[in-house]
């Protein structure tokens with residue numbers, strides 16, 4: 001039996017299921033959690049869904065996202081099966097991590113850095129998003145889609161491909177997106193909610209990032225300190241997508257954005273264009289991701305020290321230029 005069918009048969013045979021996503025949730029994660037949980041509910045199962053972090057407000061405009069609960073709300077639930085989606089390592093589920101030891105766990109993911117921490121792991125690195133794996137699983141289980149579920153499921157495919165422009169956009173992505181649109185998904189709704197909801201303060205934060213920007217050959221980087229966020233009344237969600245702006249610069253291979261929020265907690269976002277596998281750098285620093293988009297996080301650190309450490313590792317990785325295609 002293929003791995004895909006093993007996951008399907010486990011999902012079908014269990015009744016009491018918890019679906020978990022990752023901290024600092026992105027569109028793919030939220031879409032995957034909500035779509036899988038809703039799909040399993042439509043098959044008559046007792047399902048709860050949770051993410052141990054804040055969900056940015058605009059994602060709550062999507063169907064089934066309001067069913068995603070917090071760590072505190074989940075205290076009373078003892079699932080027979082946990083399904084972890086879009087997470088490359090067990091620490092990504094935040095405070096839910098301890099539950100993984102006590103329950104049967106299925107991992108559904110697409111990160112090449114996945115540590116295979118489940119009892120059963122379906123990790124398809126050729127898949128641009130976890131949401132499209134979830135769609136294939138829901139379809140195989142006979143889940144009935146309406147326009148609301150189709151739009152929620154489409155969300156993750158759109159966001160993890162940068163709205164169908166990243167290098168992971170292939171025929172399969174476009175075929176699945178088209179199927180979801182046929183089922184009623186609304187591409188314009190998704191694009192306008194995600195891309196056209198920026199506050200004036202976010203534009204000022206973007207200006208701050210551009211002010212701090214430094215270019216070194218094919219590397220561009222910038223940073224936002226906790227003080228920058230505070231002075232503009234912003235939080236970490238407000239800089240979502242900024243690193244892509246850096247990567248959009250001509251003749252750049254690698255873009256790195258350092259964001260400190262709250263004080264002493266630094267997230268590093270890496271993006272590359274053609275040849276540098278940034279997931280290797282992020283993994284070496286305790287994070288992970290994909291060849292063209294990766295990240296890692298630090299606690300109790302000084303922003304300047306993180307910048308120095310990450311830059312020196314990146315410069316080292318870039319020595320010799322484009323020999324490393326991956």
Ligand code: 5GP
Pocket residue numbers: 088089092243268269270286287288289290293294295296297
């Ligand atoms: P972003 O830069 O948007 O935060 O993340 C880019 C990619 O790297 C995403 O696929 C995300 O899942 C992964 N990633 C970001 N931060 C971390 C981290 O701290 N740990 C791991 N394992 N992956 C991360």
Ligand code: MN
Pocket residue numbers: 022025026028029086
């Ligand atoms: Mn994700």
Ligand code: MN
Pocket residue numbers: 028029086110128129130160
């Ligand atoms: Mn993803």
